[in-house]
Amino acid sequence: MKTNLPFLWIVGGSAGSFTPVRHFVQQVPHRESLAIVLCLHRMRSPRLGMVEALGKTQGWRVMEPDDKTSIEGGAMYIAPADYHILVEGGGYFSLSVDEPVHFSRPSIDVLLESVVRAHWPRAGAALLSGANRDGAFGLYLMHQAGYFTAVQEPTDAEIPTMPQAALTLFEPQVRFKASQLVQVCLQALSL
């Protein structure tokens, strides 16, 4: 395991999550100790344009990582379309074109499971609105492994299926409203 790895904050979302994620991306204050990964279900094409669509950040370096891109603090990573994204204990991302999970590639479950498998030293994840169950099991694995987990209140979610699926498996540290996502991220970082 590489030392000095940043705190990894993962936001997973699907249908109905774009607006809260966009708000989060634009509002979250820059921290060099924090790396953010946005794992959002998205159309296979266009391949590019997501970085621009999310808008201006508070000084973050924003990118869609290539395979084996180093995971750095102060950077915000957007899972590329039509690839699974996984983290490696060596401190970098691996991509894969394994079968979709819950019809999804990138799959939030795949990413979250990789965090647990890599024994990433400090991490947390939040699950937002979505119309399928992807992410629920992965978040449960993170919870079981002692990581910080947060789930959007289903009543606050545009489409509650995804957060509801997580809540049927376990009770996270935090249930939040979309408008509180920045606050929840900073709370996780401060623990």
Add this chain to the structure above:
Amino acid sequence: MLPEALPEISDTDLEQFFQILLTQYGYDFRGYAPASLKRRLGTVLRRYGLADMQTLNQRLLSQSDYFERFINEITVSTTELFRDPSSWAALRAQAMPPLLSLSQLRIWHAGCSTGEEVLSMAILLHEMGLYSRSQIFATDIDGYSLEQAQKATYPLRYKALYEQNLQAALPGVSLSSYAKEVGGQLVFSPSLLSNVRFLRHNLVMDAAFGQFELVLCRNVLIYFTPSLQDRVVTKLVDSLVTGGVLMIGTKESLFWCTAAKRLLPINDGERLYRKRQ
């Protein structure tokens, strides 16, 4: 301690697994990227109802007929006709022109999986009038995938996607010119494979086997660690003639590979490179 639902794969289990594959079957998985390898192993354990990695290792030790099925499970990745259409369009428009005057075009498709991109290449060559002077060597580590590739038959549910990709890559070309529906499946014309040789080849263990004007290796390197990627890319570049073209996956990167300095970008965004003089 990992959660109960996630089969634990310890370093010791993994080391034993590597040793069995290497000494009993001659396959070296030590350079595979750990995250996706462990995920695949976890999937195999769940799919076959195996309690843990020791059980899998025991089965691999004692049942050599299980190995072929295992390799299929652990290596197969999904692909499609003209995946990343803009890359294929760039291959045609920017990379192929200097090759047009050659009397023979030798192509190595390394890690061809179930063959969809071999067919993409064959269609591209047909459309450019190059197929008759082309020879494609399509290789993969997995025997089941190669069998599938030779059938050139795919589930009909992919037809709309393939048509869409083909239109984006080669506007005006219809899928019906090359494939038809037979018994609920999409069957490609056998003529597309007349100049294709399918061979079993292990990119990690086996030597390069020729000189080629074009080498395609797409979404294979992502499964390797950086150090193994470096070795494999060297093998791929060694296999290119001077001026030959290398095409890799659009999210793969060569920037730490020592062989990269022997390449010039044709279109870096589409991951097309030409071997330097």
